[in-house]
Amino acid sequence: MIYIFQEAFKGFFKNKSMSLITVGIVSVSIFIFGLFIIGTANLMNLIKLAEDKIEMVAYINENTNENGIQSVRNNILSIAGVQSVEYISKEQAKEQFIKDFKDNANLLEVFENNPLPASIKVHISIAYKNPENLKNISEKIALFKEVSDVDYGAEWVDELDRAVKFLFIIDIILGIIIALASVFIVFNTIRLTIMARKDQIDIMDLVGATESYIEIPYIIEGIFHGLLGSLISAGILYLLFSFLSTKFPALISMNNSIICILAIFGVFLGFIGSIMSVKQCLSEIRDFKSRKKVKI
Amino acid sequence: MIEFSNVSKSFQGDWLALKNASFKINKGEFAFLIGKSGAGKSTIMKLIYLDIFPEDGYINIAGYDSRTIKRKDIPFLRRKIGVIFQDFKLLPDRNVYDNVAFALKVTGESYRNIRKKTLDALASVKMSHKRNSYPYQLSGGEQQKVAIARAIVREPFILLADEPTGNVDPENTAGIMNLLFEINTLGTAVLMATHDHSLIKKDINQVIGIRDGKIVKPENIFSKLDIEETESAL
Known part of the structure; x- marks a missing residue:
């Protein structure tokens, strides 16, 4: 066991230039993947902000009394997906109108009475903020006799939903492409470092090392390459986004979960890359021997 | 201890490297495998440590049968066989001590034993004084001695030497040969493949001739006689 760790450690430092190239390539691959993750996090944040703006308003009939308002409030609250309700009286609506349309506030003066209806602002849980x-x-609320109309910007919600779905698909495709490209690049780099030590693997095989004894040092080394590469790229991303967030305060920057995702991705790449490479290298050595005309 | 029974082996589908080879090597024996380049000597060596497998026939190596051995058991067989090559196959980035110790480390030998066994093996090939040197600092003969130390450090029952003097100057060739005979007198069987008749000692146990993949009488390895009639010399 000591040998395995010693060998993995030695392997890393003995082949300094190869190790540096591998770690560098892993860093670049994971940096791109990290950019994608942070980009996705920011995209999700934008979508959430947009969804937060979705609100439903139930307009109340003119002649509804206090009891009626109380009962419709309770009825709306009992609908699944309704988080809270907020009653806006006719007066409050007028005040809000004057506040919102400062310049054209005198528009209301043409009316003898306040034309704005009382309403109930319905806050919907995030899970229910989809068109269906x-x-x-809205259909359930419209059934109450106290309610004259329900508005939630149906068209805008449909459009937002379509945009979110589209962005989500693009994001997933992009994520898969970047992840596969990273796996491919890292796999090939690790493969080169292992192939460069083909002679060593050949001798290990010759003197009777078991497959796990041959493979484990390379796998540990690969995991170390992946981890180091991911931490370097996380560091660079952290600095980059710390700088960017001073310019764009709303930006989601690096956080612990993103660093964890990158580290896990790096370790995963190193593990998969090295285990596949060393197995391939061993089988290439063996296959080559069983096919070639041996030197005699 | 090693038995070849009607072993055939072809490469790339058509080229028959070994045809119906049958012979035995007994415990503690010193045997020569003699033949021209391309006759099939290295194929026999590789078949013994099961780097390759026969297509027909079978090989029994110290109780391991080539027909039934499991992939996971091959490393354990190889620990009982020492192998040296013409090109030494030393690791250039490790010194002499580490090259020899490597064979013990990768096979899970306890740390306590590694140092003692490595130094013993280096002493037996008279290379203790060069234990901190790197392969590039050694002559061909010295490199081969280190390779021999690595091959015997696990105390194998047989040492396979594939043209061990091929890259060694004549002066050092005698030293390598004497070392192989010494190892044999201590009880390890030796099978040495060579094309050089002059290396064969008269009192040797067995000389196996090989020509075009067939076992022949040693004197017939260069003759133009029909080898079909002269095979099974042993």
Whole structure:
């Protein structure tokens, strides 16, 4: 066991230039993957901000009394997906109108009475903020006799939903491409470092080392390459996004979970890359021997 | 101890490297395998440590049968066989001590034993004084001695020497040969493949001739006689 760790450690430092190239390539691959992860996190944040803006308003009939308002409030609250409700009286609506349309506030003066209806602002849980559920909830609210109309910007919600789905698909495709490209690049780099030590593997095989004894030092070395590469790229990303967030405060920067994702991705790449490479190297050595005309 | 029974081996589908080879090597024996380049000597060596497998026939190596051995058991067979090559196959980035110790480390030998066994093996090939040197600092003969130390450090029952003097000057060739005979007198069987008749000592146990993949009488390895009639010399 001591040998295995010693050999992995030695392997890393003995082949300094190869190790540096491998770690460098892993860093670049994971840096690109990290950019993608942070980009996705920011995209999700934007979507959440947009979804937060979705609100439903139930307009109340003119002649509804206090009891009616109380009962419709309770009824709306009992609908699945409704988080909270907020009653806006006619007066409050007028105040809000004047606040919102400062310059044209005198528009209301043409009316004898306040034309703005009382309403109930319905806050919907995030899980229900999709076209189907919003439509269902609005239809249920519209059935109450105290409610004259329900509005939640159906068209805008549909458009947002379409955009989110589209972005999500693009994001997943991009993520898969970047992840596969990283696996491919890292796999090939690790493969080169292992192939460079083909003679050593050949001798290990010759003197009777078991497969796990041959493979484990290379796998540990590969994991170390992956981990180091991912930590370097996480460091660079951290500095980059710390700088960017001073310019764009709303930006989601590096956080512990992103660093963890990158580290796990790096370790995964190193592990998969090295285990596949060393197995391939061993089978190439063996296959080569069984096919070639041996030197006599 | 080693038995070849009607062993045939071809490469790349058509080229028959070994045809119906049958012979035995007994415990503690010193045997020569003699033949021209391309006759099939290295194929026999590789078949013994099961680097390659026969297509027909079978080989029994110290109780391991080539037909039934499992892949996971091959490393354990190889620990009982020492192998040296014409090109030494030393690791250039490790010194003499580490090259020899490597064979013990990668086979899980306890740390306590590695140092003692490595130094003993280096002493037996008279290379203790060069234990800190790197292969590139050694002559061909010295490199081969280190390779021999690595091959015997696990105390194998047989040492396979594939043209061990091929890259060694005549002066050192005698030294290598004497070392192989010494190792044999201590109880390890030796099978040495060579094309050089002059290396064969008269009192040797067995000389196996090989020509075009067939076992022949040693005197017939260069003759133009029909080898079909002269095979099974042993």
